[in-house]
Amino acid sequence: MKKSKVLLGAAATLVIMSLVAGCGSGEKTAAQPQAGQQQAAGHAGHSQTMPKEDPMPFMKDMDKALQDAVKQVKAGQTMEAQKSAGQLVSTTEKVMPHMMDDALKDNLRKAAADIKDSVNSGKADPNALEGKMKAMQELMKQTTAHLQSMSH
Ligand SMILES: [Cu+2]
Structure with missing residues (x-):
């Protein structure tokens, strides 16, 4: 018993x-295919992890902040230029969660930080800054095309 x-x-x-x-x-x-599904959805369109907002207006803000910063540096308006450069970095950060291309993301973030640093140094060479602006505008063009490839 x-x-x-x-x-x-x-x-x-x-x-x-x-x-x-x-x-x-x-x-x-069960968890593995779920992660795969999320990745696939992210490549196909607006990922669920993204904020529910249209990033296109941020691109316009970014462009305006960039042009303002360069204009203000050229005009010797250091304080205003620094404010615009801060705006440039913060609008760039707003677009980051919508980007699926890590290399482009990294380049865009670096370009904005580089411009901010050079404006904040207070002795930015206007010609060098103009070159940085053109480089960043090229990245912004790529970013806009990248964002348009997703549905928002
Ligand atoms: Cu998005």
Whole structure:
């Protein structure tokens, strides 16, 4: 009697253990295709992880802040130029969550930070700054095309 109870108990433990293990592995395999689906959705269009907003107005703000900063540096309006450069970086950050191209994202962020640093140094060479502006505008063109390839 006692022996069979122990055996039953052991069998029950085994069943529970295999159920738990089965559950665990089931969860793992279920999680993997989910991650794949999310990636696929991100490439096809506006990802669910993105803020629900149209990033295009940010691109306009970015362009305006960039042109203002360069204009103000040229006019010797250092304080205003620094404000515009700050605006440039913050609008760039707003667009970041909508971008799926990591290289482009990185380049755009670096271009904005570079311009801000040079404006904040207070001794930005207007000609060098103009070159940086053109480089950033080229990246912005690519970014706009990239954002338009997604549905927002
Ligand atoms: Cu988006």
